[in-house]
Amino acid sequence: xxxxLTRMGDGFLAEVSxxxxxxxxxxxxxxxxxxxxxxxxxxxxxxxLYDIYRSSAKFTSVDxxxxxxxxxxxxxxxxxRVGIDVGRIHALQIYERLLGADTMELAHVDYSYKxxxxxxGNEQPILEQALLPSTIPLFYGAMxxxxxxxxxxxPVPNASELMPMGKIAEARAAQEEAVELAVKDMVYVGSAMYxxxxxxxxxxxTGAAGDPDFxxxxxxxxxxxxxxxxxxxxxxMAGEFILGMHGKLEFEGVxxxxxxxHEQVKLAQSAGVSIxxxxxxxxxxxxxxxxxxxxxxxxKPCVANATIPIHANMGMGVGGAPVMDNPPTDAVSRxxxxxxxxxxxxxx
Amino acid sequence: MQMTRGMRIxxxxxxxxxxxxxxxxxxxxxxxxxxxxDDLDLGLVRSLPHRVKGIDAKFRIAELLxxxxxxxxxFRDRVGKKFK
Numbered sequence: 001x002x003x004x005l006t007r008m009g010d011g012f013l014a015e016v017s018x019x020x021x022x023x024x025x026x027x028x029x030x031x032x033x034x035x036x037x038x039x040x041x042x043x044x045x046x047x048x049l050y051d052i053y054r055s056s057a058k059f060t061s062v063d064x065x066x067x068x069x070x071x072x073x074x075x076x077x078x079x080x081r082v083g084i085d086v087g088r089i090h091a092l093q094i095y096e097r098l099l100g101a102d103t104m105e106l107a108h109v110d111y112s113y114k115x116x117x118x119x120x121g122n123e124q125p126i127l128e129q130a131l132l133p134s135t136i137p138l139f140y141g142a143m144x145x146x147x148x149x150x151x152x153x154x155p156v157p158n159a160s161e162l163m164p165m166g167k168i169a170e171a172r173a174a175q176e177e178a179v180e181l182a183v184k185d186m187v188y189v190g191s192a193m194y195x196x197x198x199x200x201x202x203x204x205x206t207g208a209a210g211d212p213d214f215x216x217x218x219x220x221x222x223x224x225x226x227x228x229x230x231x232x233x234x235x236x237m238a239g240e241f242i243l244g245m246h247g248k249l250e251f252e253g254v255x256x257x258x259x260x261x262h263e264q265v266k267l268a269q270s271a272g273v274s275i276x277x278x279x280x281x282x283x284x285x286x287x288x289x290x291x292x293x294x295x296x297x298x299x300k301p302c303v304a305n306a307t308i309p310i311h312a313n314m315g316m317g318v319g320g321a322p323v324m325d326n327p328p329t330d331a332v333s334r335x336x337x338x339x340x341x342x343x344x345x346x347x348x
Numbered sequence: 349m350q351m352t353r354g355m356r357i358x359x360x361x362x363x364x365x366x367x368x369x370x371x372x373x374x375x376x377x378x379x380x381x382x383x384x385x386d387d388l389d390l391g392l393v394r395s396l397p398h399r400v401k402g403i404d405a406k407f408r409i410a411e412l413l414x415x416x417x418x419x420x421x422x423f424r425d426r427v428g429k430k431f432k
Contacts, residue, residue: 065376068357069350097393103351131419133402135391135409137351138419197419200351230416232351274351309350309357346350346357 004054007331009291010284011322018054021289025049028286028293035241036260038301041293045342049296052338053289060333062340069347071103071311073141073204073236074111081325089130096136102347105141105202106130112145113185114154120189124196131197139234140193141202144186144217146209149178156181159245175212175246179219186220191227200232200274207264208238210245211256214264218251218271225272235268236277236313237261240298262301269308275347278302279313282323292320292335299343311347312339319348352415367413388412 003015016024025046033040041049052060062068072078075095076088086094088106095101106127108116116123123140131138150158156178162171190201201224207214221233242264244257251267259267261278268276280295282288295312303310317323320335339345349360365372368388374380385392390412391405400408403423410417 065373067376069360131403131423135402135405137417194418197422199418230352230418274354308354309360346360 005056006053007288007322007328008284009282009286009288009317009322011324011327011331014287016287016289021053021287022046022050024287024290025053025293028290029297031290032280032294032297036262036298036301038260038262038297041297041300041342045296046293048342049289049293049338052334052341053292055334057330059329060337062337066340068340068345069102069309069311070100071105071234071347072099072101073105073139073202074107075101075104076107077109077111080109088126089133092130092134092138096134101136103137103139103200104134105139106198107141111142111204112148113142113182113189114145114148116142116189117185120192124192127193127196127198137199137232139200139202139232140189140198141204141234142189143205143208144182144203144213144220145205146175146178146182146213146216149181150174154178154181172246172248176249179212179216179249182213182216183220183223186217187223187227190220190224190231190233194224194228194231198231200234202234202236204236205238206235207242210243211249212246213238214242214256214259215249215251218267221268221271221273232274233272234275234277234311235271235273236311237264237279240278240280240295261298262305265302265306265308265310269306273308275309275311276302276306277311277313279318280320282317282319282321284323288320288322288331288335292338295320295335296338296343299339299345303344303346309346312343312345314339314348349413349415352417364413 004021006016008014029040076091079091092104095104148154149156157174159171159174203217206217242256242259247257249256265276280298282291299312312319315321321327321332349355349363361372389400389408406417406420410420
């Protein structure tokens with residue numbers, strides 16, 4: 001029986017049989033369905049996935065005419081990771097003209113709103129200059145990153161230290177204080193960038209510090225959209241599940257801890273978010289096929305519940321792509337094709 | 349169109365195609381779209397003399413698609429002040 005060359009979630013090659021591939025797809029979708037109480041993929045969808053993942057092609061793509069918008073976050077950082085030490089405006093031009101980006105994002109190497117706030121006056125002229133030679137829409141982006149508001153990096157007591165000591169009330173109070181500070185920083189930076197001409201603001205890895213992180217971003221989005229109704233707010237998540245680091249935080253009466261993408265998008269829409277970027281983390285112990293079946297199972301109801309465009313995050317360790325800095329194109333292209341064709345995305 | 353009007357991908361493609369007087373299928377053809385972009389002054393991948401680039405192209409995009417583009421509006425305000 002012929003073997004199928006595929007990859008594991010850690011990026012390494014593996015050979016699987018046809019039966020093993022089918023089993024991985026079935027188990028991946030069942031895992032997501034059980035966790036989020038959503039329907040698993042149906043037989044046609046699993047067959048479609050099977051056809052994509054049993055291919056021996058080095059690279060695959062959608063059919064002509066089924067293309068979606070291709071957006072990038074933090075591109076001005078990532079080009080430096082491969083040792084190309086260009087200025088950020090040149091980096092934006094490289095992405096626009098050579099890499100086929102449909103939108104780009106100006107970002108600072110210290111990619112957090114807290115870090116950008118004190119230097120926003122230096123970031124604004126770069127954005128203003130970058131907007132002149134660029135043709136594609138240009139966002140300004142950073143992470144809410146509530147973790148850095150905690151001591152020793154920030155001013156509030158460290159909830160991660162308080163919780164093991166049994167000081168739950170104190171830990172919650174600290175996280176609530178961090179939320180207030182983060183909202184101020186995100187609104188301040190977002191406002192400055194909009195006033196400098198940004199086409200949009202991106203909140204990247206939202207929810208990385210759990211429900212306080214998600215709450216801060218939703219509140220900042222709501223404030224910014226009320227202040228600037230024509231601002232495009234893109235909200236990209238950090239994971240498929242909102243960790244209950246606080247556990248009792250709510251946004252408009254909905255408890256945030258435990259939400260999955262199909263529930264997250266409703267709150268994002270309510271907050272005025274323009275584009276939502278759901279994330280599904282990759283399990284490195286499972287195959288990419290298992291991971292993509294799981295990811296699409298989460299994404300499908302998110303797309304169905306959405307009234308705004310959905311750009312699923314695909315890349316380093318998310319969206320069925322392997323967890324590595326430079327995911328191989330065979331793995332990323334299969335995952336992207338599957339996401340677009342079965343997930344019915346508006347963009348990647 | 350996704351950013352300014354919240355359109356989903358199919359709707360966005362249909363809108364842009366109609367505004368540019370091309371078919372939705374044409375949007376996916378880089379050869380056809382290079383002609384369209386050149387004819388309508390929407391900016392090209394290649395940098396050629398006397399062709400719109402960057403902010404100029406965005407003025408045209410805003411006009412043709414009937415959308416507001418933040419940097420275009422602010423550029424217009426800034427330049428307009430100096431020449432009043």
